[in-house]
Amino acid sequence: MAKHFFGDTTVLLGRSLRHITRSPDTIITTAIMPVALMLMFVYVFGGAISTGSGTPYVNYMLPGILLITVASGIAYTAYRLFMDLQGGIFERFQSMPTARSSVLWAHVLTSLVANLVSLVVVMLVALLMGFRSAAGVPAWLAVAGILTLFTLALTWIAVIPGLTAKTMEGASAFSYPLIFLPFLSSAFVPTGTMPGPLRVFAENQPVTSIVNAVRALFAGQPVGDDIWVALAWCAGILVVAYGFAMRVYRRRIT
Amino acid sequence: MTNQQGPAIQVNGLEKSYKELRVLRGVSFEVARGSIFALLGSNGAGKTTAVKILSTLLKADAGTARVNGFDVAAQAADVRESISLTGQFAAVDEILSGRENLVLVARLRHLKDPGGIADDLLRRFSLTEAGGRRVATYSGGMRRRLDIAMSLIGEPPVIFLDEPTTGLDPQARIEVWQAVKDLAAGGATVLLTTQYLDEAEQLADRIAILHEGRIIVNGTLAELKRLLPPAKVEYVEKQPSLEDVFLSLVGTKA
Numbered sequence: 459m460a461k462h463f464f465g466d467t468t469v470l471l472g473r474s475l476r477h478i479t480r481s482p483d484t485i486i487t488t489a490i491m492p493v494a495l496m497l498m499f500v501y502v503f504g505g506a507i508s509t510g511s512g513t514p515y516v517n518y519m520l521p522g523i524l525l526i527t528v529a530s531g532i533a534y535t536a537y538r539l540f541m542d543l544q545g546g547i548f549e550r551f552q553s554m555p556t557a558r559s560s561v562l563w564a565h566v567l568t569s570l571v572a573n574l575v576s577l578v579v580v581m582l583v584a585l586l587m588g589f590r591s592a593a594g595v596p597a598w599l600a601v602a603g604i605l606t607l608f609t610l611a612l613t614w615i616a617v618i619p620g621l622t623a624k625t626m627e628g629a630s631a632f633s634y635p636l637i638f639l640p641f642l643s644s645a646f647v648p649t650g651t652m653p654g655p656l657r658v659f660a661e662n663q664p665v666t667s668i669v670n671a672v673r674a675l676f677a678g679q680p681v682g683d684d685i686w687v688a689l690a691w692c693a694g695i696l697v698v699a700y701g702f703a704m705r706v707y708r709r710r711i712t
Numbered sequence: 713m714t715n716q717q718g719p720a721i722q723v724n725g726l727e728k729s730y731k732e733l734r735v736l737r738g739v740s741f742e743v744a745r746g747s748i749f750a751l752l753g754s755n756g757a758g759k760t761t762a763v764k765i766l767s768t769l770l771k772a773d774a775g776t777a778r779v780n781g782f783d784v785a786a787q788a789a790d791v792r793e794s795i796s797l798t799g800q801f802a803a804v805d806e807i808l809s810g811r812e813n814l815v816l817v818a819r820l821r822h823l824k825d826p827g828g829i830a831d832d833l834l835r836r837f838s839l840t841e842a843g844g845r846r847v848a849t850y851s852g853g854m855r856r857r858l859d860i861a862m863s864l865i866g867e868p869p870v871i872f873l874d875e876p877t878t879g880l881d882p883q884a885r886i887e888v889w890q891a892v893k894d895l896a897a898g899g900a901t902v903l904l905t906t907q908y909l910d911e912a913e914q915l916a917d918r919i920a921i922l923h924e925g926r927i928i929v930n931g932t933l934a935e936l937k938r939l940l941p942p943a944k945v946e947y948v949e950k951q952p953s954l955e956d957v958f959l960s961l962v963g964t965k966a
């Protein structure tokens with residue numbers, strides 16, 4: 459049935475995109491939390507935070523906020539997948555002469571589109587709050603590439619609870635630690651003031667390199683090694699999560 | 713796709729266990745083409761497991777099964793071309809409209825003119841007026857009718873209905889029964905599972921009773937009745953059943 463893979467995926471992608479346009483609240487609720495965090499950090503804490511970089515604080519923390527947006531957005535990916543399994547429509551698709559993996563890929567692509575829209579919403583709010591970038595077209599493309607890769611990696615992580623969860627809460631709870639991770643990184647404050655072990659963790663976890671790379675790209679500065687470390691993290695997480703998710707998926711459909 | 717001769721469904725020595733729980737312990741039966749076959753059993757008897765194996769959603773531990781002449785393990789793709797499955801819970805997309813659900817399935821079965829197919833089925837199942845509404849607004853009976861309509865797309869020669877009337881009100885039940893009778897009249901082979909004795913009695917050409925993972929009887933209604941001592945003639949006042957009262961009050965001709 460592989461000959462129908464692209465056609466079937468397109469049909470199913472159309473279906474889930476229609477779900478999103480009919481409940482745009484999923485996009486809005488995805489964007490609300492990062493926007494609220496951004497408001498709080500810029501207008502409440504921001505004045506007291508010294509980043510030592512001389513740039514407006516909103517410029518400093520936007521990369522971290524974007525990662526939080528993706529981390530909260532993929533909870534809906536798991537939720538949508540879980541609902542399909544619960545409702546029985548997943549089994550209907552699996553018992554039809556349809557390319558079987560299309561069902562999964564349609565969810566993954568939908569996740570990319572939905573997160574992209576949420577990212578744009580958050581970015582627009584940041585612009586209103588005074589975010590400005592010196593980045594040229596290549597730098598923007600690099601930012602888009604990193605965020606896409608990051609979204610894909612997290613989406614494949616989200617597929618796992620989507621396929622295995624027993625309850626709706628269980629399907630989305632995995633995203634909480636992912637949302638929290640940027641707080642233990644260079645996203646909001648420089649890591650230099652953190653105590654020893656925490657600092658070691660913060661400087662060596664994936665979020666820091668991604669944040670540093672995106673921040674440098676936005677500022678139009680050289681990115682150094684951070685971008686390669688960031689890409690390596692994203693690609694590594696993607697490969698491991700994909701492999702694990704496919705294993706869970708195969709067990710689920712046989 | 714009725715390219716094969718012989719029975720529509722042949723099951724031989726099917727076994728399936730979930731860990732220590734032996735759900736099917738050697739199930740064998742045949743279903744003739746164009747007939748309605750009822751698999752009767754209480755909850756947990758293994759009915760759904762049998763249907764899932766026949767519709768390629770589960771793999772059997774032992775035994776063989778052929779559907780429309782194709783082996784369910786070795787020729788799963790051909791089996792999926794030949795069947796449709798209507799699961800225990802109406803497998804419809806709540807967020808889409810009734811018509812969109814039908815178009816979706818027609819596309820996934822790679823048929824020409826999905827819109828025309830959808831309109832035709834909406835008419836046949838008296839859903840034309842509701843066709844443009846979201847399925848979330850449908851009653852249980854309408855949902856089940858849509859579910860069955862989705863199963864007919866592409867005219868698969870073998871149709872599995874897993875407890876098609878569980879949870880429906882008496883009127884909706886009669887609607888579903890009529891739909892099943894129409895299917896068989898149109899030449900399809902129907903295998904349905906049920907825990908309602910009157911449903912098997914009303915619909916099925918042959919009835920098999922599945923009990924603790926084994927088929928304990930298999931025959932026509934007349935044959936099954938002959939297993940008990942001959943009927944005695946007794947005079948009993950014919951009282952209307954509550955169902956008769958209910959249906960006459962709400963004005964449905966049963």
